[in-house]
Amino acid sequence: MPGQKRVCVIGAGPSGITAAKNLLDQQLEVVVYDYGKEVGGNWVFSETSSHSSVFETTHIISSKALSQYDDFPMPADYPDYPSHQQLAAYFQNYARHFNLYEHIQFETLVEKCERDAECKWKITTRKNGLSKTETFDALAVCNGHHWKPRYPEYPGTFTGTLMHSHDVKRFQVFSGKRILVIGGGNSACDVAVESCRVSASTDISWRRGYWVVPKFIFGKASDTVGGLLQYLPSFIWRKATGLMIKVIQGRNSSYGLPEPEDDFGFHHPTLNSELFYFIRHGKIRPRGDIDRYDGNKVYFKDGSTGEYDVIVACTGYYISHPFFDPTFIDYSQGDVPLYLRMLHPQIDNLYFIGLFQPLGCIWPGAELQSKIMAKELAGKWKRPSNTAEKATHEVRHPDFNQVKTPRHTITVNYHAFRRRLLKELARAAS
Ligand SMILES: Cc1cc2nc3c(=O)[nH]c(=O)nc-3n(C[C@H](O)[C@H](O)[C@H](O)COP(=O)(O)OP(=O)(O)OC[C@H]3O[C@@H](n4cnc5c(N)ncnc54)[C@H](O)[C@@H]3O)c2cc1C
Ligand SMILES: NC(=O)c1ccc[n+]([C@@H]2O[C@H](COP(=O)([O-])OP(=O)(O)OC[C@H]3O[C@@H](n4cnc5c(N)ncnc54)[C@H](OP(=O)(O)O)[C@@H]3O)[C@@H](O)[C@H]2O)c1
Numbered sequence: 001m002p003g004q005k006r007v008c009v010i011g012a013g014p015s016g017i018t019a020a021k022n023l024l025d026q027q028l029e030v031v032v033y034d035y036g037k038e039v040g041g042n043w044v045f046s047e048t049s050s051h052s053s054v055f056e057t058t059h060i061i062s063s064k065a066l067s068q069y070d071d072f073p074m075p076a077d078y079p080d081y082p083s084h085q086q087l088a089a090y091f092q093n094y095a096r097h098f099n100l101y102e103h104i105q106f107e108t109l110v111e112k113c114e115r116d117a118e119c120k121w122k123i124t125t126r127k128n129g130l131s132k133t134e135t136f137d138a139l140a141v142c143n144g145h146h147w148k149p150r151y152p153e154y155p156g157t158f159t160g161t162l163m164h165s166h167d168v169k170r171f172q173v174f175s176g177k178r179i180l181v182i183g184g185g186n187s188a189c190d191v192a193v194e195s196c197r198v199s200a201s202t203d204i205s206w207r208r209g210y211w212v213v214p215k216f217i218f219g220k221a222s223d224t225v226g227g228l229l230q231y232l233p234s235f236i237w238r239k240a241t242g243l244m245i246k247v248i249q250g251r252n253s254s255y256g257l258p259e260p261e262d263d264f265g266f267h268h269p270t271l272n273s274e275l276f277y278f279i280r281h282g283k284i285r286p287r288g289d290i291d292r293y294d295g296n297k298v299y300f301k302d303g304s305t306g307e308y309d310v311i312v313a314c315t316g317y318y319i320s321h322p323f324f325d326p327t328f329i330d331y332s333q334g335d336v337p338l339y340l341r342m343l344h345p346q347i348d349n350l351y352f353i354g355l356f357q358p359l360g361c362i363w364p365g366a367e368l369q370s371k372i373m374a375k376e377l378a379g380k381w382k383r384p385s386n387t388a389e390k391a392t393h394e395v396r397h398p399d400f401n402q403v404k405t406p407r408h409t410i411t412v413n414y415h416a417f418r419r420r421l422l423k424e425l426a427r428a429a430s
Helices: 014-025 084-097 186-196 222-228 234-249 275-280 363-377 387-396 414-426
Strands: 006-010 029-033 109-115 121-127 130-136 138-141 161-164 178-182 201-205 284-287 290-294 297-300 305-307 310-313 350-352
Touching: 006 014, 006 109, 006 130, 014 029, 014 084, 014 138, 014 363, 121 138, 138 363, 178 186, 178 305, 186 201, 186 275, 186 284, 186 310, 275 284, 363 414
Parallel strands: 006 029, 006 138, 138 350, 161 310, 178 201, 178 310, 201 284
Antiparallel strands: 109 121, 121 130, 290 297, 297 305
């Protein structure tokens, strides 16, 4: 259609497909590039190292009730916490249902994104060794933020196998081995639990205390119970949630783990119902922070030592946008000043979709961000004139005051964030 705006979407994961769907709903022209072979991003399991960080037994931690697009509910027969196979099927069915496949160019790597003199986007891609540059009116970045591994650094050298959770695919390779898992997030606790079923021994090293939430509370998926408390003032909700967790499963110290140093919400939540169970069955041994390596020996800060065949660093991911000049955009550390976690303060034809870490699920929020983006590009919604100021305000007033570690730069409260996005959408013309 002449005069129709052309939008480039990077990525056909959960965020990219909802970006494409909502842009198409507004009659915009859409080209999606993805270097994978299928829709689903992180949820497309691969036997070898790839974009995906899921392993053979991964099930989601955000429950089905809070993990569906408003426009496309999950199948009624899905369980509370679907598997990665069910998730991939769900995203692929979404893409089929909304006829997105014809707009996606697979096995196409976005290499470079830069603006020309007219502020249009020049997008350079590579497919089958061939490079191509196309021009777009707007760019939606949906490349995910859980694929570039962050490794910890300690003095000394470890001579066993050191790997990152990103590359854990199947657990049989740990059979009969002595495993040390580093971290207290969802990867670390999932990996420790799966590893201990086959390993000779599994230790888990935490550098601080974390809240570990069981996947079910009172017979309900935990985030749905948490959702009932969402309208309470934040400090009461955090205290109440912490108290509920302690009443249900006791203190961390009962399991040999450090206590959380602050109220619930001070770190991204870890959901796991089996960690404590296996610790108390003697299958997982808690360890403190690491001091140094020496050969296959690890020295811990409390003076104890352990010998290991494999260390799995479950120490999180860098936010990475390798297609931008780093002097232009580099969110790999420090603040990420984007209004509504999506709007660049200066550049009005650049959108980030899904670049937030909710206490809950990412893609329902990505869906609402996509609707706002699409409405703006269709001329039905206008960003505030003080977007830069609002982006700074958002950074200075996060939904949660969290421990200042690299994984906590883009946190939002799932429910409050959704309310903010819905409020903006309510301002849009239909
Ligand atoms: C093990 C694990 C479990 C998780 N569980 C949950 C959960 O329970 N709930 C939840 O909400 N979140 C969870 N997450 C977070 C996860 O980030 C989201 O589930 C979701 O995958 C985010 O979707 P996305 O589309 O933003 O990113 P991704 O799923 O990462 O998709 C990004 C897409 O962009 C493509 N791409 C990237 N760079 C380029 C490029 N340069 N050129 C072309 N294509 C590119 C990739 O191929 C990929 O298809 C989990 C993460 C991990 C690692
Ligand atoms: N089943 C699932 O659905 C599932 C499974 C895995 C992951 N996920 C999701 O995937 C995302 C990434 O999770 P993740 O667990 O891989 O990463 P993460 O949430 O970033 O957690 C990393 C963990 O490693 C610790 N850590 C980081 N650097 C360290 C260092 N140098 N030394 C010691 N410890 C260090 C962190 O401690 P600090 O607290 O100090 O930062 C934290 O405990 C999250 O959104 C998570 O919910 C979901």
